[in-house]
Structure formats: structure tokens, C-alpha cells
Amino acid sequence: MEHTPITAGTGAATEQQNQNMHGYYRLHAKIYDATRWTFLFGRKEIITRMGIDPQAKLTLLEVGCGTGYNLKRLAGAFPNLSLIGVDVSADMLQQAEKNMAAFPNKVQLIEKPYAPHSFNLEQKPDVILISYALTMFNPGWEDAIAKAAEDLPVGGKIAVVDFHYSRSKFFRWWMGKNHVRMEAHLMPVLENTFKPVYKSIRKAYGGVWEYCLFVGEKV
Numbered sequence: 131m132e133h134t135p136i137t138a139g140t141g142a143a144t145e146q147q148n149q150n151m152h153g154y155y156r157l158h159a160k161i162y163d164a165t166r167w168t169f170l171f172g173r174k175e176i177i178t179r180m181g182i183d184p185q186a187k188l189t190l191l192e193v194g195c196g197t198g199y200n201l202k203r204l205a206g207a208f209p210n211l212s213l214i215g216v217d218v219s220a221d222m223l224q225q226a227e228k229n230m231a232a233f234p235n236k237v238q239l240i241e242k243p244y245a246p247h248s249f250n251l252e253q254k255p256d257v258i259l260i261s262y263a264l265t266m267f268n269p270g271w272e273d274a275i276a277k278a279a280e281d282l283p284v285g286g287k288i289a290v291v292d293f294h295y296s297r298s299k300f301f302r303w304w305m306g307k308n309h310v311r312m313e314a315h316l317m318p319v320l321e322n323t324f325k326p327v328y329k330s331i332r333k334a335y336g337g338v339w340e341y342c343l344f345v346g347e348k349v
């Protein structure tokens with residue numbers, strides 16, 4: 131796994147975002163897998179919604195792969211998939227290495243922010259998965275969507291699952307304290323950048339918040 135210092139992503143605000151993620155996940159990385167299943171809904175479903183042929187020899191990049199929760203599931207379900215995980219947090223990637231131990235040489239983990247000019251991929255992905263990460267790229271989510279559009283070939287797919295919105299001002303404030311922006315801001319930009327293949331907005335806990343699923347194609 132590459133362990134290079136974080137220099138990419140221009141501007142003080144972006145650098146601050148990177149550092150915020152380091153600090154936050156230094157504390158959360160070890161308890162992440164034990165706790166997040168209670169509220170990060172739709173992660174299993176987005177994998178089926180991508181519509182990948184189980185035997186296809188494709189490259190999938192997960193942006194903000196964290197502890198490798200999705201990568202591990204993908205490695206098990208799609209034996210011919212080459213996997214790349216990018217994340218800004220070294221602590222999360224350490225957990226990902228542990229989670230992927232049963233699948234040696236199956237995944238390349240890169241410690242970098244996913245931002246324009248941050249790094250170049252040796253192997254361009256056919257599919258990009260972004261699961262509960264974009265709402266934490268503040269600033270940087272629009273640039274990350276633009277980079278995904280650049281990294282994909284025509285016909286390539288992007289699959290996103292993330293928080294969408296909450297009517298509760300308090301809840302949005304609380305999520306903001308946890309670095310999550312929940313203002314229904316992702317879907318319009320995703321729909322403008324990619325040709326929608328599947329999109330859905332779902333209620334969590336009877337409507338305390340909503341989360342969204344989006345699969346799109348680069349045209």
C-alpha cells in the first residue's frame with residue numbers, strides 16, 4: 131500500500147478537510163465496522179444495483195473505501211474483479227488491509243485524497259463506487275464527481291450511496307458536527323454529470339433522514 135504524505139488537493143480549506151478526516155477516523159477506525167451497520171443503509175443494495183456480471187474481468191475503484199467493508203464484499207462476490215481503494219485516512223486503510231487479508235493481491239489501497247491532480251491511476255476503472263463518502267468531502271465533493279467522470283471511460287459506471295437530507299435542522303447540525311453535509315446536494319450534480327441508470331431516495335428510521343442510491347453511466 132502506498133503511504134505517501136498528503137499534499138494534493140489544493141487550497142487551505144481542502145487541506146483542512148483532509149486533516150479533519152485524519153483526526154476523526156483516528157478515533158473511529160477501530161469501532162467503525164462494529165457501529166456503522168446501524169445507520170449506513172443501502173451499502174449491500176448499491177452493489178447489486180451496479181449490475182456487474184459476476185464473471186466480468188473489470189476494474190472497480192472505491193473512492194473513500196474506509197475499512198474495506200464494501201471491498202471485502204466485492205472481492206467475495208466477484209472473483210474476476212480487480213479492486214482499487216482510495217482513502218485519505220491511514221487509520222481506515224489499516225483496517226481495510228486487515229479486512230482484505232483473506233483476499234491477498236486482490237486490492238490496491240492508495241492513501242490519497244480523491245481530488246483533481248492528486249494521483250494518477252495506472253489502471254483506469256470501469257466502475258467507480260462511492261459509498262457514504264461524498265457527503266464528507268466538504269469542500270471537494272463537486273471536484274470528486276468531476277474527477278470520477280474523468281477517470282471513467284465512456285460506458286463506465288458510477289454507483290453512489292450516501293446521506294441525502296433530513297427535515298430536522300438539529301439532525302443536519304449534528305451530522306455537520308460529524309463532518310457530514312446532508313442538504314440534498316449530491317443528486318442534482320450526479321444526474322447532470324452522468325446518465326442516470328437507477329436512482330432512489332429512501333427513508334431511514336421512519337424519516338429521521340433520507341439516503342440516496344444512484345447508478346449512472348458516463349456518456
Ligand SMILES: C[S@@+](CC[C@H](N)C(=O)[O-])C[C@H]1O[C@@H](n2cnc3c(N)ncnc32)[C@H](O)[C@@H]1O
Nearest residue numbers: 194195196199217218219222243244261262263
Ligand atoms: C463514512 S466513511 C465510508 C467508508 C466506506 N466507503 C463505507 O461505505 O463503509 C467515509 C470515508 O471517506 C474518506 N474520505 C474523506 N474525505 C476523503 C477524500 N477527500 N478523499 C478520499 N477519501 C476521503 C474517509 O477517510 C472515510 O474513510
